[in-house]
Amino acid sequence: MFDEKSNDKTYRAIRHDITRKKQSEYCDTLHHPNQKINQIKKTLGDAPSNKDLKILELFAGQGNLTKVYSEYGSVIANEYKSSVFDILKDNVKEMSLVSCNRVDSFLHFHQLISDKQKFDVVDIDPYGFPNRFFPDVFLLIEQGVMFVTMPKPYVNILNGITQTHLISYYGEYNPNQESIIKRIVLWGLCHWRQVELIDCIDCKSIWRFSFSVKKVKATEYTGVKNR
Numbered sequence: 001m002f003d004e005k006s007n008d009k010t011y012r013a014i015r016h017d018i019t020r021k022k023q024s025e026y027c028d029t030l031h032h033p034n035q036k037i038n039q040i041k042k043t044l045g046d047a048p049s050n051k052d053l054k055i056l057e058l059f060a061g062q063g064n065l066t067k068v069y070s071e072y073g074s075v076i077a078n079e080y081k082s083s084v085f086d087i088l089k090d091n092v093k094e095m096s097l098v099s100c101n102r103v104d105s106f107l108h109f110h111q112l113i114s115d116k117q118k119f120d121v122v123d124i125d126p127y128g129f130p131n132r133f134f135p136d137v138f139l140l141i142e143q144g145v146m147f148v149t150m151p152k153p154y155v156n157i158l159n160g161i162t163q164t165h166l167i168s169y170y171g172e173y174n175p176n177q178e179s180i181i182k183r184i185v186l187w188g189l190c191h192w193r194q195v196e197l198i199d200c201i202d203c204k205s206i207w208r209f210s211f212s213v214k215k216v217k218a219t220e221y222t223g224v225k226n227r
């Protein structure tokens, strides 16, 4: 378990402070925009033939990815931090198919589910773990793609709170990439979504996954006939 008094904590705490500072300065070294954009283009197709996609970006930041998504269709771009939201709005002001919302996505996605909204693409790109969106975020997609950013547990500060959080979602405090992917795929089945990994990129302290998501009939998926 985590030892509050270990020397390691000082080093890790310093690293944590540096990361927080980079977040507040919105550093590209933290957001990896080029890798994420390449993955989006690889997954959705480089030259967008389908410009009718309905896209939900839950953590739009200043809009690095919003601009790319707007080439594929209409985008709902959520951002909670007011100073970042103002920059986002300014960055996308010429894009008529982008609508920006200043909301807390961890709460607001429940509203979208309640409104029976469906999307072709959902992008989950928080600074921390995305686990609180699962499994219900799958209700927002019947057929489409989900991009998920996942901090690597083993390079992050695993204090008692983080460990308990990870145990509650994955059954272990330090799940590896394979366990995380398997669990996300299983969470899909909670709402009868067949989920398959399309791609995974490694960006220093995070993985970024793209998954295909398809609604399936429970009877057909399991081969069980209802009488």
Ligand SMILES: C[S@@+](CC[C@H](N)C(=O)[O-])C[C@H]1O[C@@H](n2cnc3c(N)ncnc32)[C@H](O)[C@@H]1O
Binding pocket: 031, 033, 036, 058, 059, 060, 061, 062, 063, 064, 065, 078, 079, 080, 081, 084, 103, 104, 105, 106, 125, 126, 127
């Ligand atoms: C990793 S950054 C997003 C980067 C962006 N996708 C990009 O590629 O440029 C995470 C963003 O989520 C915002 N954020 C933090 N908590 C949030 C919440 N509860 N709801 C919506 N946005 C939030 C942060 O202010 C930050 O801009």
